[in-house]
Amino acid sequence: MTQGRVIGTDTVEDARQRGRLIVEVMPGDIVTALARESAERLGLKLVDGPVEMPAPVRTDGATSMRRTLYRRAPKWQAPSRSPRKARRLGKLALIGAGGVGGNIAHLTSRADMAEEIVLIDIAPGMAAATALDLNHTSGITGAAGRCIGGETLDLVSGAEVIVVTAGRARSPGMTRADLIDVNARVIRQAGEAIRSEAPNAVVIVVTNPLDEMTTEMLRVTGFPRERVLGMAGTLDSSRFRNALAMMAGVSPADVDAITLGSHGEEMAPIPSRATIKGRPLNVFLSEEQVKACVKDAITGGGQVVALKKSGSATIAPAHATIELIDHMRGARTGPVPVSVMLNGEYGIDDVVLGVPAHLGQGGMIKIEELRLTEAETAALHTAADAIRTRLAT
Known part of the structure; x- marks a missing residue:
């Protein structure tokens, strides 16, 4: 035995x-x-166990040869992989029903990702109107989840995931750091309600300045670092991939790239880990072109603000938030950039910073430490020092 x-x-x-x-x-x-x-x-x-394994399928030689020749035909296409079976959320709460929150609710409702979607906003009628508008789409989409809107924070009660987008947006000429004082008050109010009404929730912070507001949410709720995440790296990485794809003249699907660090001026796109069609960047782009793409990723949010004149990006941040939720639901796997409190990872302690992490139902599972160049590692430490300085003032 x-x-x-x-x-x-x-x-x-x-x-x-x-x-x-x-x-x-x-x-x-x-x-x-x-x-x-x-x-x-x-x-x-x-x-x-033991789990009974299916008997192997046996194919005669003639059939095997016919299939091989068929796959070599110019018109043959590989079958698409079936999507992973994702877990459906019980209750998703959105604090802030403006541009970002409204788009997150729309994407979530359209994909039927949650049984209940709650929108909360202090503007009278805004959240309720958005919720009703989304419910009216169910006759077209067939989504079974229901949307509820209101103005009081106690609506977060029992939420599995809470996304906080509430706060003042940037205006032209403003940096994200300029919003620390005004938006910290919003985060404190939200955090106190979450702590008492939804003590088991995972919180995703979208409010700017992202890393500083995630730090404030951790402090107010008292939650472990695994359950307070900041959405930044998914958005910044998307902007970096878009810039590389445009510069190289390829589809964004051909580009794999990640951005770490802070969600601000100290953002750290990681060219050493980036590939185009599975090959290093220098196969397709010059050093100057890569630097231009890095700059485009760092200034991407500011470009949107400058064009809008009033307000900041809403659509891409919503999609970036959905990417995090999909990792938590099991719809996606692998590491994803997210802002979390570091406890020695990458040689950094006691600061919230964007790093690659594996996510699951309870939030962060573990941080993945990538091998970076000396310059990229220095950029992470520079970002950490800048965040500490801003929080100390």
């Missing part, structure tokens, strides 16, 4: 990284409580 193994969180994490949906538990195996909790959070099932 073989001795059973101990199934811990490392076994569950290994299964997730391999893209498996089940963890086989053989007779005699011991499953730790933490492993069960991790499996539930990641959407994996613990299945009693």
Whole structure:
């Protein structure tokens, strides 16, 4: 009789990284409580084994040859992969029903990502009107989730995920840091309501200045760092990928790139990790062109503000927030840039900064430390120092 193994969180994490949906538990195996909790959070099932494997499909030589020749035909296209089965949220609350919040609600409702979507805004009637407008689309989209709008923060009660977009937007000539004092008051009010009404929620902060407001949300709620996230890196990375694609004349789908650091002047696009069609940037672009793309990513938000004259970007930030929620639902896998409190990662302590992290049902699972160049590592530390300075003033 073989001795059973101990199934811990490392076994569950290994299964997730391999893209498996089940963890086989053989007779005699011991499953730790933490492993069960991790499996539930990641959407994996613990299945009693041995699991019966399907019999291999046997194909005769003539059929195999015919299929091989067919795949070599110029018109053949590989079948698209079926999307991952994502978990549906119970209740999603949006504090702020303006441009960003309204677009997040629209995208969430359209994809039927939550059973209930609650919009909250201090402007009389705004949240209720948006909610009603979205409910009117259900006859077209067939979405089953219902939207509710109101003006009081107690509506966050019982929310699984809370997105905070409320606060003053930038005007031309303003930096994100100029909004610290006015928006900190908004975050404090929201954080106090979240702490009392939704103590188990995961909070995503979108309000600018992003890293500083995420720090304030952590302080007010007292939540662990895993459950207070800042949306920035997904948006900044999208802008960086768009700039690289335009410069190289390729589709954005051909570009893989990430941006870390702060959501502001100290933003740190990472060219050393970026690829175009799976190859390094220098195959397609000169050093000067890459620098231009880095600058375009850093100034992307300001470009929108300058064109709008009043207000800032709303559509791209909404899509960037949905990307984080999709990682939490299991619709996407792998590391994603997100602002979190660092505890020694990348040699940085006690500051919120954008880094790649794995997300799950309970928020952040772990931070992934990438191998960066000396200049890129220095940029991260410069961003950390700048955030500390702004918070100290």
